[in-house]
Amino acid sequence: MTALIETLIDIVGASHVLQGNDLQAYEEDWRQRQRGKALCVVRPGSTQEVARVVKACAAARxxxxxxxxNTGLxxxxxxxxxxxxxLMSLRRMTAVRGLDPVNQTITVEAGCVLQSLQEAAEQAGFLFPLSLGAEGSCTIGGNLATNAGGTQVLRYGNARELCLGLEVVTPQGDLWDGLAGLRKDNTGYDLRDLFVGSEGTLGVITAATLKLYPKPVAQLTAWAALASLEDANRLLGLAQRQLGASLTGFEVMNRQALQLVDKHFPHLRVPMWxxxxxxxxxxxxxxxxxxxARGLLESLLEGALQDEVVADAIVAESLKQAHDLWHIRESITLAQTQEGHNVKHDISIPVSGIPAFVRAADAALRAALPGIRFVNFGHLGDGNLHYNIQAPEPSDASAFVRAHEDQISAIVYDMVSKHQGSISAEHGVGELKRHKLAEHKSPVALQLMRSIKSAIDPLNTMNPGRLLVAPN
Structure with missing residues (x-):
C-alpha cells in the first residue's frame, strides 16, 4: 500500500492525502452511529486528478x-x-463552471455545496429549487448520487429531474463528459439516469449541468391544522386543483413531532400543535x-375551513414569519436528536395509501412495543413520509434502539411492502438498508442491478458493500 500512497501524493500533493487517526470527520457517518477506517483520505482538486486517482486505485485493486x-443517513x-x-473527498471541487441564462442551466463541480449553488442561481436571477435541511453542508455530487428529494419535489421533482447532464469518472479511470445540457437526446441508453442514484457504486460524479427556473415573483407560506391524514389528503387535492403548478410545497407533521420541537426549541413558538x-x-x-398569490392561498384556506377540511390556518404575513414556519419543520430532526436515539424510516407510499399505512403500522408497533412514540413528518405531496420511532418515556433511548431497532424496522418495512411502497424514498440504501433491499425488491430487479454493476465495475472497486448485497 505504500506505493499507492506515494502515487496518490504525486497526483494531488502531500497536503491532500490524509493519514493517521484524526480522520473522524471523514470516517464517521452524520448520525454518529457508524465509523469505519480508511487507508487514507485523498482530496483531488480537479476532474483530471480524480481520473488519475481512480486509475491508480484500479491498478492496485x-x-x-x-x-x-458526508450528510447521508x-x-x-x-x-x-x-x-x-x-476515501475520496470531493470537497475541494467547488467551482461554478458556467451559467447559461438562455438555456437556463448551471454547471457546477460535485463538491459545490447546495446552498452555494442556490445562491449562485439567485444572483443571476434564477431559482435552483432543490431544498433540504442539510443544504448548508451537503454537496451536489452527493445529492445526485442519492437522488435527493427535499421540500419542493411536488413541483420540481427529485435531483434526477433537475439534472440535464453529468461528468463521470468510470471505475477504470476513464472520463465520460455528458455536460451538454440537452433536454432532448435520443441516442441510446440514458447514462445520466444510470449514475444518478447509484450511490457511488458505478463511478465518481465530478460535475453536473442542472436546470434553472425563473425566480417566482412571490412566495407565500401557510400553516394549517387538521384532525387526520385523510383531511391532509383532502386539502392536498383541493390545493392541487386550485393552485395547480403554483403549489411548490406540502409538508405534513404529526403532533408528537411538533411537541418535540416545542419541548427542545420553545423559542420557535410552534402554532396549533x-x-x-x-x-x-x-x-x-x-x-x-x-x-x-395571497388571494389564491386565502381562497383555498377559506374554502377548506368552511368544508371542515382544516380546523385552523394562518398565512405568513412576512418573509420572516414564513422562514420561522419553515424553521419549525426543519427542526424536527434536530429535536429528535435532542430527545435521544431513535429509529428512522425514509419511506414512500402512494399518496392515497398513506393514511391506511400509518394506521396499520401504528397499530402493529403499539401491539409489539407499548408506549413507543411516533414522530411522523414528510413530503405528503409526493408520498414521502419520515416514519420515525422514539423510545417510550421514561427509558434509556440508546438501549431501547439497540434492543428493538431490527424488530421495529421489520414491522415498518413489511407494512411498506403491503402498501406497495418503497423502503427508501430519498436517502438512499447505503450500508444500513442493503440487506433489507434484498428482502423488499424483486429478484428480477436485483439481478438487473447486479448485472449493471458487474458490467461497469467488474473489479468491484467503487464503493463496494453499498446498495447491493452479493448473491448467495
Whole structure:
C-alpha cells in the first residue's frame, strides 16, 4: 500500500492525502452511529486528478469510497472497518463552471455545496429549487448520487429531474463528459439516469449541468391544522386543483413531532400543535404578484375551513414569519436528536395509501412495543413520509434502539411492502438498508442491478458493500 500512497501524493500533493487517526470527520457517518477506517483520505482538486486517482486505485485493486458533504443517513459514504479503502473527498471541487441564462442551466463541480449553488442561481436571477435541511453542508455530487428529494419535489421533482447532464469518472479511470445540457437526446441508453442514484457504486460524479427556473415573483407560506391524514389528503387535492403548478410545497407533521420541537426549541413558538393531531405547511410560488398569490392561498384556506377540511390556518404575513414556519419543520430532526436515539424510516407510499399505512403500522408497533412514540413528518405531496420511532418515556433511548431497532424496522418495512411502497424514498440504501433491499425488491430487479454493476465495475472497486448485497 505504500506505493499507492506515494502515487496518490504525486497526483494531488502531500497536503491532500490524509493519514493517521484524526480522520473522524471523514470516517464517521452524520448520525454518529457508524465509523469505519480508511487507508487514507485523498482530496483531488480537479476532474483530471480524480481520473488519475481512480486509475491508480484500479491498478492496485484498492476500493474507493466517494464522499461529498458526508450528510447521508444510511452510512453510504464512509469506509468499512478494514483500513484498506481509499476515501475520496470531493470537497475541494467547488467551482461554478458556467451559467447559461438562455438555456437556463448551471454547471457546477460535485463538491459545490447546495446552498452555494442556490445562491449562485439567485444572483443571476434564477431559482435552483432543490431544498433540504442539510443544504448548508451537503454537496451536489452527493445529492445526485442519492437522488435527493427535499421540500419542493411536488413541483420540481427529485435531483434526477433537475439534472440535464453529468461528468463521470468510470471505475477504470476513464472520463465520460455528458455536460451538454440537452433536454432532448435520443441516442441510446440514458447514462445520466444510470449514475444518478447509484450511490457511488458505478463511478465518481465530478460535475453536473442542472436546470434553472425563473425566480417566482412571490412566495407565500401557510400553516394549517387538521384532525387526520385523510383531511391532509383532502386539502392536498383541493390545493392541487386550485393552485395547480403554483403549489411548490406540502409538508405534513404529526403532533408528537411538533411537541418535540416545542419541548427542545420553545423559542420557535410552534402554532396549533396542542389541539390538533396533524399540521400542514403549504408553499405557493406565483409568477404574477404577491396580491394574486395571497388571494389564491386565502381562497383555498377559506374554502377548506368552511368544508371542515382544516380546523385552523394562518398565512405568513412576512418573509420572516414564513422562514420561522419553515424553521419549525426543519427542526424536527434536530429535536429528535435532542430527545435521544431513535429509529428512522425514509419511506414512500402512494399518496392515497398513506393514511391506511400509518394506521396499520401504528397499530402493529403499539401491539409489539407499548408506549413507543411516533414522530411522523414528510413530503405528503409526493408520498414521502419520515416514519420515525422514539423510545417510550421514561427509558434509556440508546438501549431501547439497540434492543428493538431490527424488530421495529421489520414491522415498518413489511407494512411498506403491503402498501406497495418503497423502503427508501430519498436517502438512499447505503450500508444500513442493503440487506433489507434484498428482502423488499424483486429478484428480477436485483439481478438487473447486479448485472449493471458487474458490467461497469467488474473489479468491484467503487464503493463496494453499498446498495447491493452479493448473491448467495
Amino acid at each position: 484498492v476500493a474507493i469510497v466517494p464522499q461529498g458533504g 444510511v452510512a453510504g459514504s464512509i469506509p468499512d472497518e478494514s483500513g484498506t479503502q481509499v 396542542q389541539e390538533n393531531d396533524w399540521c400542514v405547511l403549504l408553499e405557493l410560488s406565483d409568477n404574477e404578484s404577491e396580491i394574486h
